[in-house]
Amino acid sequence: MRWICKFFVLMMVAAPAFGADPCTALPEAARLYLIANPGWAVITSADLAASDRTLWTRQHGHDCPGFALADLDGSGRPFAALGLISRRLDEVSERIVLVRQALGGLEVRVLIPDERASNPVVLFRLPPGKAREWESDRELVIAHDSVGVAWLQAASRQYYWTNGAFVCVQTAD
8 A cells, every 4th residue: 555655646746747848947047038038939849840840859859949958168057058939920030049147147149140930940969079060071079068950851050169159060951
């Protein structure tokens, strides 16, 4: 009988975590950015075309396609990479930003400014290591985490920090 009670207690505690939407479990800096930018929301699986949603789920499980947490500069203070979507009237726009808490507020870096979106991008964290530039086939060694930005079934870019600045390299076309 005791094991039945333990099982039900465990299920009551664990069940909400299984159903939790990964796009709402954002760090404080991301929540503050969204509050300061009404009309913008994190890209979710529901925003993707059906074929892209299937591909995303196959490759990334139930991760949020509009959120990645990455220590881009090796400081131990990770950035929240946010893929954002805005639907106003008949226009859909997207933007990609990096946010983290800093002294006196938020540190915000815009990777991709507002642009029209027919099919939203997806984001994911990439660990330190090697990457290959698409056009030149040049191999890069990336010292810290980076952020992958992909237009599924189309192209991808990798954003990383080097020599005091963010750099973008196209990794697929």
